[in-house]
Amino acid sequence: MPSDFHDWDLTQVSPIYKTSIAGSERDVIATVGKDGVLRVLDRNTHEQWFEAEVTTLSNVEEPLTLEGVHACPGILGGVEWNGPAYNPATNMLYVPAVDWCSTFSLVEEVRYIAGRSYLGGSVAMDAEMKGHVTAIDAGDGTIRWQFDSPRPIVGAVTTTAGGLVLAGELTGDFLVFDARSGAELxxxxxxxxxxxxxxxYEVEGKQYVAVMSGRPSPFWTGAHPGSPTALVFALPDEE
Structure with a gap:
């Protein structure tokens, strides 16, 4: 991210896959970071084929001032930690995202103070925050469906060969969607x-889903971090 002054780094693993773009089979990589933009690049030529916005974008290129500039995503916005999931059966990418804006301000004199964050300015995060899971056509960037959450989505999104998308909310809810339609199952x-x-994962022919719950970063949990728990789900055995 050239000349970045919002902390919009790339924080996640980028899926690689083959898909048809402009009538030809391409080897591509899908990358998305804290700037809230998914970009699909040719793995061989590094040419960008398309991009898609997965969070609110505003004042992206606006220079910072002493008075402050309100910009989206904020310092904790965009895609944090867990990257997109690709499903070859649907040819879609499923992207978890944080929709959270901030006000970035310069200071008249930049000073280093031992033991304190050295930002060269200050940042104030909005009181309101939300999140999304967005399904994007992996060949042309069209948004196929989007789930909106009242809290940021920072957990992983996993998709299965059986046509499911698995996700979780900071509210504590584990969610299962239809991968094609986005219907909540x-x-x-x-x-x-x-x-x-x-x-x-699979054990002796039976599929299981494991979910980690409780105590992510204090940035996200506030006063209700929950207790660290691993939950495992499976469909009932056929009788």
Whole structure:
């Protein structure tokens, strides 16, 4: 991110896949960071094929001032930690995101003070925050569906060969969506914020889903961090 003054670094692993773009099969990589923009690049030529916004964007290029500039995403916005999931059956990317703006301000004199953050200015985060899971066509960047959460989505998004998308909210709810339509199929409260991994795996022919709940970063949990818990789900055995 050239000349970055919002802390919009790339914080997650980028999926690689093959897809048809402009009538030709391409080897691509999908990258998205705290700037809230998904970009799909040709892995061989590094050419950007398309981009798609997954959070609110405003005042992105506005120079900072002493009075402050309100910009979106903020210092904790965009895509944090957990990156997109790709499903070859739907040819969609599923992106978790934080929609949280901030006001960035310069200071008249930049001073280094031992033991304190050295930012070269100050930042104030908005009181309101929310999140999204966005399904994007992996070949052209069209948004196919979007789920809106009252809190940031910082946990992993996992998609399965059976046509599901698995996600979690800081409200503690574990969510299962139809991968094609975005219809909500299951909502289960885990008792603590979901900010970590969601894993699908198989044992002796039976599929399981493991979800980590409780105590992600204090930036996200506030006064209700929950208790660190691993929950494992499976469909009932057929009789």
């Amino acid at each position: 299951l909502r289960f409260n885990t008792g603590g914020p979901i900010g970590g991994g969601i894993v699908s």
